[in-house]
Amino acid sequence: MRTFTFFLVAALVGLLAFVALRYFNNDYYFFAGYVVVQFIVLATAWNILGGYCGYVNFGSAAFFAAGAYSSVALHKFDPTKWMPSILGFDIPLDFLAPLFPLPIPVLIVFGGVVSGFIGFGMGYLTLRLRGAFFAIATLALAVVLQTLVINWDFVGGARGAYIIRPATAAIFGSYIHYLFLLMLSLAVIAVGIARMIERSRLGYGFACIRDDELAAEASGVPTLKLKLIATTISGGLMGMAGAPFPYYIGYVEPGSAFGLAYTVNSIAMPMIGGTTSWIGPLIGAILLGTVQQVATVTISSAVNLLIVGVLLVVFVIVAPNGIVGLVQQRFREREK
Amino acid sequence: MGIPADLLINAIIAGLLLGGFYAAVTYGISISFGILDIVNIAHPGFIILGSYIAYIVNTRLGLDPILTSILVLPLFYWLGATIYQVYYQSFEKRGQEALRGLAFFFGLLFVTEVSLILVFGVDYRYVQAPYIGPSLHLGIMDFPLRMLVPFALSVAMFGILQLFLSRTFIGRAIMAVSQDQQALRLMAIDPVRIKRIAFGLSIATASIAGALLIVIQPVEPSVGREYIGRVFAICVLGGLGSLPGTLIAAMLLGIVESLTSTFYGPSWAPAVGFGLLLLTLAFRPAGLLGR
Numbered sequence: 001m002r003t004f005t006f007f008l009v010a011a012l013v014g015l016l017a018f019v020a021l022r023y024f025n026n027d028y029y030f031f032a033g034y035v036v037v038q039f040i041v042l043a044t045a046w047n048i049l050g051g052y053c054g055y056v057n058f059g060s061a062a063f064f065a066a067g068a069y070s071s072v073a074l075h076k077f078d079p080t081k082w083m084p085s086i087l088g089f090d091i092p093l094d095f096l097a098p099l100f101p102l103p104i105p106v107l108i109v110f111g112g113v114v115s116g117f118i119g120f121g122m123g124y125l126t127l128r129l130r131g132a133f134f135a136i137a138t139l140a141l142a143v144v145l146q147t148l149v150i151n152w153d154f155v156g157g158a159r160g161a162y163i164i165r166p167a168t169a170a171i172f173g174s175y176i177h178y179l180f181l182l183m184l185s186l187a188v189i190a191v192g193i194a195r196m197i198e199r200s201r202l203g204y205g206f207a208c209i210r211d212d213e214l215a216a217e218a219s220g221v222p223t224l225k226l227k228l229i230a231t232t233i234s235g236g237l238m239g240m241a242g243a244p245f246p247y248y249i250g251y252v253e254p255g256s257a258f259g260l261a262y263t264v265n266s267i268a269m270p271m272i273g274g275t276t277s278w279i280g281p282l283i284g285a286i287l288l289g290t291v292q293q294v295a296t297v298t299i300s301s302a303v304n305l306l307i308v309g310v311l312l313v314v315f316v317i318v319a320p321n322g323i324v325g326l327v328q329q330r331f332r333e334r335e336k
Numbered sequence: 337m338g339i340p341a342d343l344l345i346n347a348i349i350a351g352l353l354l355g356g357f358y359a360a361v362t363y364g365i366s367i368s369f370g371i372l373d374i375v376n377i378a379h380p381g382f383i384i385l386g387s388y389i390a391y392i393v394n395t396r397l398g399l400d401p402i403l404t405s406i407l408v409l410p411l412f413y414w415l416g417a418t419i420y421q422v423y424y425q426s427f428e429k430r431g432q433e434a435l436r437g438l439a440f441f442f443g444l445l446f447v448t449e450v451s452l453i454l455v456f457g458v459d460y461r462y463v464q465a466p467y468i469g470p471s472l473h474l475g476i477m478d479f480p481l482r483m484l485v486p487f488a489l490s491v492a493m494f495g496i497l498q499l500f501l502s503r504t505f506i507g508r509a510i511m512a513v514s515q516d517q518q519a520l521r522l523m524a525i526d527p528v529r530i531k532r533i534a535f536g537l538s539i540a541t542a543s544i545a546g547a548l549l550i551v552i553q554p555v556e557p558s559v560g561r562e563y564i565g566r567v568f569a570i571c572v573l574g575g576l577g578s579l580p581g582t583l584i585a586a587m588l589l590g591i592v593e594s595l596t597s598t599f600y601g602p603s604w605a606p607a608v609g610f611g612l613l614l615l616t617l618a619f620r621p622a623g624l625l626g627r
Contacts, residue, residue, distance in 0.1 A: 050435065054434055054435050056434075056435055056438045056439065056442075058377075058442060125614055125617055125618050126614075126617050129617060129621050131434055132369075132375040132434075132438075133572075133617055133621075135375065135377075135438055136375070136377070136564075136568045136572075136613070137610075137613065137614065137617065139377060139564050139565065139568075140564060140565030140568070140569070140609070140610040140613060141610070143561065143562060143564075143565050143606050143607075143610060144565070144606070144607045144610040144611070146606075147603065147604065147606045147607040148607065150603055151601075151603055151604060158603075210435075260446070260449075260558075260561075264442070264443075264446050267439055267442060268443075271436075271439055275435070302450060302453055302454055303454065305446075305450050306447065306450040306451065306454065309443050309446040309447040309450055310443075310447055312439060312442075312443040312446070313440060313443035313444060313447060316426070316427075316436040316439050316440045316443065317422065317426045317440065320430075320432060320436055
């Protein structure tokens, strides 16, 4: 299937999901659906680096929170009160005032840029060394970014920040419908990008790095450059997933934005679905995301995290290629 | 603005003592990550497990936490050896340790943490022992026993581990397995067995480190995460696989953290370890005493 057709089909499927949810006429489904779709974006983003390149990122929560907090910062930013001075000249920013508050799509792009930069920086410092160092550095990144946010009063520090969400949005009626549709478009874009990468020169380069980095380097694959591209895209997409979060949740505090659930889910979903193709994270996210939404309501949120953790451990030991791998194996056996 | 001398001296002393404790937490990682090349990010999880065992025994039976941790050493050793066996069979043998092995350890860390939360809740737990509370005074210098005892134990651990690794046959085999597995095989030693012993040893140190942790501060299940950045920073800064390097780097980090929290506020302290880690990776990846 050509990329354009794929995008078209994906967009159609997304639209269908949206219309189907509207049919229920119950906002709860949108709140629950938003989380599932958000995990599709996170899992797909993680998989671009983790599944395609073989580099584990333990900092999904940090990238997600970076996106969320860049939204908070822009939301709180008041151009009439702040006056930067360059070379002694005060530059009034009053003319920007009509633009604020910025629409969410702009915030999403901004969050993506911020997280992309963080990804690039982390990659630049650690990807030249052995693979494990990158993983360790991302693990610590969450702690440090959280420390920074706690000490940054402008975005609320440890107290957190309230974002008053408008009750309605133009055309869509309920605001949550608008947020859901935004996240859905983001998911379509993310999955589309992942599929595009998979079938391009870039994707083959990534696969070479995953299978044997030394051999790839020796045969002329610019490994560092490719790895940096992967971390930047992956981090950027995670930031984009995080940017609308303050509007969704209404109150952001460091503990919730840096929640361990984001990290563990964005690793577990691709691992359980299957890491080698775009469909794996999609299956994993829809499956695990839905189960968790149901379990949170019916059992408890701590138990459902335990389930995810146990599933992750069991899957990496028993089914290294995830659900997709199991299905492929089944087909191969049948052919024999 | 002058800095009061006694504040500075006490901050440095507190840092040294804290560093000694950090070293105790890091020996295990030094063995597993530094020597065996197993990126055991679940190590802090085992440390917290050690803390909770010390806590349970202390509240139920009134036993000293450090004594408890020494008594359960064989249990932790066995746990470590078992985990290595699973890790070897499922990942190392198939050459999949980079992605799936890491995810496996991450899953272990996560499952330990969530299980502890489910059983004990997120309340801070603490232990009772005679050396928690009083301190020694030497002129203007303060030595809280709560910090001094872990420091002394950490130095003792360092001595024992260093002697074991350099003087005994198994210890030397452990050092050798990090350099050349093939050569080890030619000497009729099974590298997998040696690695299993070494990994068991590294998890065993988590038992003592856990007891020391709960002596120093109250513990709740997610405290372990704060230590991940720290222990790997120390391990890398000290030079992979070098125990003396680990001790020196731990003291260094302890002092820098203590000065940071004294002069800038404790909420900045967690960022110090990570900053140090990034600087080390950027400028001297081999570490202080690295080969």
